[in-house]
Amino acid sequence: MKHTRSLQDLSRRGFLAGTGATALTLALAACGANERSSSSASSATPTKGGTLTILQSSPDINWDPAKSQGMAVTSLALVHRRLTTWRIVNGQEATVVPDLATDTGKVSADGLTWTYTLKDGLFLENGSPITSAQIKYGLERTFADALSGGLGYHKALLADTKGYTGPYQGKQLASVETPDEKTIVFHLAKPYGDWPWIASTPAFAPVPPHDNPATYARKPVASGPYRVADYKQGVSSTLERNPKWSAATDKVRAGLPNSVVFSLGQDQSVSSQRLIADSGADKNAFGADLVAAAQLAQVTGNPAAKGRLATASAGPLQYLAINVDRVTDPDVRKAIAYATDKKAVVAAFGGDLGAVVATTYITPGIPGREAYDLYPTSADKAKGLLKGKKVGKLVLLTPNDDTSVAVSQAIQQSLQKVGCRCRSTPFRTRPGPNAPLRATGRAMTSPSGRGTPTTRRPMPICSRCSRPARSATEATTSPATRTRRWTSCSPTPPPCRSTRRSRSGRPSTSGSPRTAPSCRWCIAATPSCTAPA
Amino acid sequence: MNDRIRFLLSRLLQTLLVLILIAFITFAVFELFPADPAQLACGKPCTPENLARARAYMGYDKPWFVQFWNYLTEIFVGTTYGTGAGAIRCSAPCLGYSFRLSSPVTDLIAARIPITLSIAVGAAVLWMVIGVTGGVVSALRRGTALDRSIMTFTVVGVSAPSYLVGLLGILLLGFKADIVPVAGYVPLSQSPVDWAWHLVLPWTVLALISAAIYTRLVRGEMLENLGEDYVRTARATGLPERRVIGNHVLRNIAVPVLTIFALDFGGLLGGAVITERVFSIQGLGALFLDAVGATDIQLVMGVTLVAAVAVILMNLVADILAAVIDPRV
Numbered sequence: 001m002k003h004t005r006s007l008q009d010l011s012r013r014g015f016l017a018g019t020g021a022t023a024l025t026l027a028l029a030a031c032g033a034n035e036r037s038s039s040s041a042s043s044a045t046p047t048k049g050g051t052l053t054i055l056q057s058s059p060d061i062n063w064d065p066a067k068s069q070g071m072a073v074t075s076l077a078l079v080h081r082r083l084t085t086w087r088i089v090n091g092q093e094a095t096v097v098p099d100l101a102t103d104t105g106k107v108s109a110d111g112l113t114w115t116y117t118l119k120d121g122l123f124l125e126n127g128s129p130i131t132s133a134q135i136k137y138g139l140e141r142t143f144a145d146a147l148s149g150g151l152g153y154h155k156a157l158l159a160d161t162k163g164y165t166g167p168y169q170g171k172q173l174a175s176v177e178t179p180d181e182k183t184i185v186f187h188l189a190k191p192y193g194d195w196p197w198i199a200s201t202p203a204f205a206p207v208p209p210h211d212n213p214a215t216y217a218r219k220p221v222a223s224g225p226y227r228v229a230d231y232k233q234g235v236s237s238t239l240e241r242n243p244k245w246s247a248a249t250d251k252v253r254a255g256l257p258n259s260v261v262f263s264l265g266q267d268q269s270v271s272s273q274r275l276i277a278d279s280g281a282d283k284n285a286f287g288a289d290l291v292a293a294a295q296l297a298q299v300t301g302n303p304a305a306k307g308r309l310a311t312a313s314a315g316p317l318q319y320l321a322i323n324v325d326r327v328t329d330p331d332v333r334k335a336i337a338y339a340t341d342k343k344a345v346v347a348a349f350g351g352d353l354g355a356v357v358a359t360t361y362i363t364p365g366i367p368g369r370e371a372y373d374l375y376p377t378s379a380d381k382a383k384g385l386l387k388g389k390k391v392g393k394l395v396l397l398t399p400n401d402d403t404s405v406a407v408s409q410a411i412q413q414s415l416q417k418v419g420c421r422c423r424s425t426p427f428r429t430r431p432g433p434n435a436p437l438r439a440t441g442r443a444m445t446s447p448s449g450r451g452t453p454t455t456r457r458p459m460p461i462c463s464r465c466s467r468p469a470r471s472a473t474e475a476t477t478s479p480a481t482r483t484r485r486w487t488s489c490s491p492t493p494p495p496c497r498s499t500r501r502s503r504s505g506r507p508s509t510s511g512s513p514r515t516a517p518s519c520r521w522c523i524a525a526t527p528s529c530t531a532p533a
Numbered sequence: 534m535n536d537r538i539r540f541l542l543s544r545l546l547q548t549l550l551v552l553i554l555i556a557f558i559t560f561a562v563f564e565l566f567p568a569d570p571a572q573l574a575c576g577k578p579c580t581p582e583n584l585a586r587a588r589a590y591m592g593y594d595k596p597w598f599v600q601f602w603n604y605l606t607e608i609f610v611g612t613t614y615g616t617g618a619g620a621i622r623c624s625a626p627c628l629g630y631s632f633r634l635s636s637p638v639t640d641l642i643a644a645r646i647p648i649t650l651s652i653a654v655g656a657a658v659l660w661m662v663i664g665v666t667g668g669v670v671s672a673l674r675r676g677t678a679l680d681r682s683i684m685t686f687t688v689v690g691v692s693a694p695s696y697l698v699g700l701l702g703i704l705l706l707g708f709k710a711d712i713v714p715v716a717g718y719v720p721l722s723q724s725p726v727d728w729a730w731h732l733v734l735p736w737t738v739l740a741l742i743s744a745a746i747y748t749r750l751v752r753g754e755m756l757e758n759l760g761e762d763y764v765r766t767a768r769a770t771g772l773p774e775r776r777v778i779g780n781h782v783l784r785n786i787a788v789p790v791l792t793i794f795a796l797d798f799g800g801l802l803g804g805a806v807i808t809e810r811v812f813s814i815q816g817l818g819a820l821f822l823d824a825v826g827a828t829d830i831q832l833v834m835g836v837t838l839v840a841a842v843a844v845i846l847m848n849l850v851a852d853i854l855a856a857v858i859d860p861r862v
Contacts, residue, residue, distance in 0.1 A: 059815060059819065059820075059823050060633075060634055062634075062635065064635065067635065069576075069577060141619075142576075144615075144619050145586055145587070145589075145590035145614075145615055145619075146590070146614065146615050146619050146620075146621050147619075148574050148575060148576050148583065148586070148587050148590070149573065149574045149575065149576045149587075149632070149633075150576050150577075151576065151577050152576040152577060152578065152583070153577070153578065155583075156578065156580065166619060167619075168615075168617045168618040168619025168620075169616070169617045169618075169619075170617075210618075213619050213621065213635075214621045214622070214635065215635075217635045218635075232644075233634055233636065233641065233644065233815075234644075234645070234815035234819060234820065234823075235718070235815050263717075263813075264815070265813060265815045265819055265823070266716065266813045267716070267810055267811055267812075267813050269700070270700075270703060270715060270716055270811070270812075270813060271813075273703070273704070273708060273715075274715065274716070277708050
C-alpha cells in the first residue's frame with residue numbers, strides 16, 4: 001500500500017485538469033452554450049471556496065464504506081474518515097497517519113492486539129459524537145452478505161470471524177472490543193505488522209447503528225469534510241460541506257471547495273476534449289480517468305494542455321500471465337518472455353508517457369528495487385528456445401478497451417514473429433473486480449488487465465503509471481500534503497513474493513505489504529497470495 | 534368471440550411467449566459468458582468462502598433453470614434477499630436487483646426511461662419530418678438537381694456511423710462554434726428550454742441518420758404509387774395534385790412507413806446506446822452498456838426485457854394504426 005516516488009520520476013502519463021482546478025475561486029464569464037471564461041489561467045495557489053467538478057466515466061460511486069474499494073486517497077475519503085489515513089508528500093515515502101485515532105495504533109507484545117483511541121471533538125454530520133461503537137458497527141456491517149463487495153482484508157486478519165454474518169441478526173464480532181466510547185481494540189488471528197494500513201480502509205469508518213443497508217449508499221452519515229447532498233446514479237453526485245467536520249482534528253484534508261460535483265458516466269474522449277478546451281466550469285474540473293493513449297499525443301502537442309497533464313512515474317504493474325497448466329514447457333514460457341517486444345507494448349500504451357518497462361515486480365521508484373532484466377527482448381533467443389518444440393495455438397485474453405487491445409496486438413505480433421500462432425480474444429470487464437479467465441484454446445496466455453487474477457507465473461512486462469494529481473482528495477488536502485499522490489490504478493495488487501523478514505508484529509508505518517522487501521505478509525489479492533509458512 | 538378480442542388475446546399470448554424467449558436467450562448468453570456475477574459482490578480479497586456466500590445470497594448457487602424460474606416469478610411477486618434487519622426487499626414488479634448499484638433494477642430503469650424517451654421522441658419527430666418531406670419532394674422532383682442532392686445526402690446519412698457524426702457535431706458545433714452544449718442532460722421538469730437545448734445535438738445526430746433511410750423509403754414508395762392506376766384515375770377525375778398526393782398517395786405509403794417507424798422507434802426506446810455514450814447522456818442504452826460491462830446479469834435482463842416490450846408495444850400500435858388507415862389490413 002505504499003506508493004512513493006521521487007521528483008525526477010514525474011514524467012509519466014496521468015490525468016487532465018482544468019487550469020483552475022487548484023484555484024477554486026474563479027470568476028466565470030458565461031457567454032455561449034458551454035460557458036467560456038475570459039479570465040486567463042488562474043494562479044496555482046489554492047484558496048477556499050468554489051465548486052470542484054470531477055469528470056468520470058464510471059456511472060456510479062458507492063458511498064457506502066462497506067461496499068467501497070476506495071483507498072484512503074480516493075473520493076470516499078471526502079465523506080468518510082477512518083481510524084488512519086495516508087500522508088503523501090511529493091518526493092517522500094507515503095506514510096500512514098492517524099485520522100480519527102490519536103495514533104496509528106498500539107500493538108501488544110505478542111503482535112495480536114491493536115488498540116486505538118479516538119481524538120476529542122469528533123462529530124458525525126448529524127451532530128452525534130463519533131464513538132468506538134460506531135466504528136465497530138461499521139466494521140461489523142462489512143460481514144453482512146447484503147454489503148459484501150468492499151475491501152475486506154480485515155476479515156482475513158481478525159480473530160474469530162468464521163461464521164459471522166454481520167450485525168443485522170443482533171450478533172456482535174467478538175474480536176473487536178470497545179471498552180469505552182473512545183477506545184477500540186482489535187484482536188487478530190495472527191500478528192500483522194501492517195495493521196495500521198488496514199485501518200485506513202473504508203471499513204474502519206464510523207456508521208451509526210440501525211442503518212438500512214439498502215439505502216445507506218445514497219445517504220451515508222458523513223464524518224469527513226463533505227456530506228452527500230445528492231446522488232443520481234449515472235448522472236451526478238454532489239458533495240456539500242459537512243458543518244460538523246472540524247479541520248483542527250484533520251491534518252490531511254483541507255476541505256477547500258465549498259462543493260464537489262461528480263459528473264458521472266462522461267465519455268472519456270469528450271471529457272478529455274473539454275479539459276483541453278479548458279473553458280467555463282471545466283476550468284475547475286479534472287478528469288478522473290486516464291488519458292487515452294490516442295489523446296496523449298494531442299495533449300503533448302498542446303503546451304497549455306500539457307501543463308495541466310498530471311503525470312507520474314511507475315505505478316501499478318501490468319504483466320503477462322501465462323497459464324502454466326496449458327503452457328507446460330518452461331522453455332516455451334521463456335521464449336514468450338523473450339519474444340514479447342516490450343518497446344511495442346510501451347508504444348501501445350501511448351509511448352513513454354503511458355508506460356515504462358518494469359522488468360521486475362518491483363516497479364521503478366519503489367524502495368528496494370534492484371534493476372535487472374532476465375528476459376530482454378530477443379527474437380533470436382526465442383526462436384532458439386522454440387526450436388524443435390511444438391507449440392499449440394495460444395489464446396491471449398485481454399480486457400476489451402482500446403489500450404488493452406492495442407497492447408495485446410503488440411504481443412500477438414511479437415509472438416507471430418517467432419513463429420507462434422496466437423489469437424487475441426478481448427472480453428469485456430471492468431477494472432476492479434477479479435475478472436475470471438476461462439481458457440478456450442489449447443494454451444492460454446493473458447496480458448494481465450487490471451483486476452485479472454494471476455495465480456500463475458507472471459512475467460513482468462511493463463509498469464503502467466498513473467495517478468490523479470488533482471484527485472478529489474488532493475484538491476482538498478492541506479497545503480502541506482497537496483503534492484503528488486500515488487494511487488494505484490490497479491486495484492488488484494500483483495501476487496506478492498517478497499518475504500524476507502521475520503514474523504514481527506511491530507507496527508510498520510511505511511512498508512508496502514506487497515512490494516517492500518521488509519514486509520512479512522502480503523495482502524491477499526488472490527488465493528495464491530498468502531503468507532509463507 | 535369477438536374477432537377483435539380474439540386478435541388482442543392472440544397478440545398478448547404471442548407477446549408473452551416472445552418475452553419469455555428473449556429473457557431465456559439473455560439468460561443463456563450470460564450462462565455461457567465467461568464471467569461470474571457473484572465475483573462483483575465478493576469483495577477483496579475474494580476468498581472461495583466469500584465467493585460461495587455471495588453466490589448463495591444472490592441465488593447464483595442454484596441450477597440455471599431454478600434461477601431462471603425464480604427470475605420470472607419474482608417479476609410478479611417480488612423477492613427478499615437475506616433475513617432480519619439487513620434484509621433487502623425487491624417489490625413487484627421486480628426485474629431483479631443490482632447488487633453493484635445497491636438498487637432494484639425496476640427503479641434504475643424507471644429513472645432512465647424519461648431520458649431515453651426524451652431522446653427518442655425528439656429524434657423521431659425530427660427524422661419523420663425531414664424524411665417524409667425529403668422523400669416526397671425528391672419523388673415529385675424526380676431526376677432534377679434537387680432530387681440528386683437529396684439522394685446524395687441520404688447516401689452520406691446512411692453510411693455515416695452515429696459515433697462519428699456525434700463526435701464531429703460535438704467538435705464543430707460544441708467546441709468550435711459553441712452553439713450547443715457538448716454533453717449532459719437537463720430534466721424537462723427542471724427547465725424545458727435547457728432540456729431541449731441539451732438534446733438538440735443528439736436529436737440531430739440520430740435524426741440525420743434515420744432521416745436518410747426514411748427519405749429513400751418514402752421516395753421509393755411514392756414513385757411506385759405515383760405510377761399506380763388509382764393515381765391516374767384520381768388525376769383523371771380532375772382532383773387537384775395536392776389532394777392526389779395528400780389524400781391518396783401519402784395515405785397508401787403510410788402503412789409501410791409506419792411499420793418501419795414502429796420498429797425503429799421501439800428499438801430507440803430500448804436505448805440509443807452509442808448516441809447516449811457519445812453525448813454522456815445516461816439513458817437506458819448507457820445503463821445497458823454499463824451493465825454488460827459489469828456482468829450485472831439482472832440489470833441486463835431487466836433492460837433487455839423493457840426494450841423488448843417497447844418494440845413489441847410499438848409494433849402493436851403500428852398494427853392498430855395500419856388497420857385504421859387501411860381498413861383492408
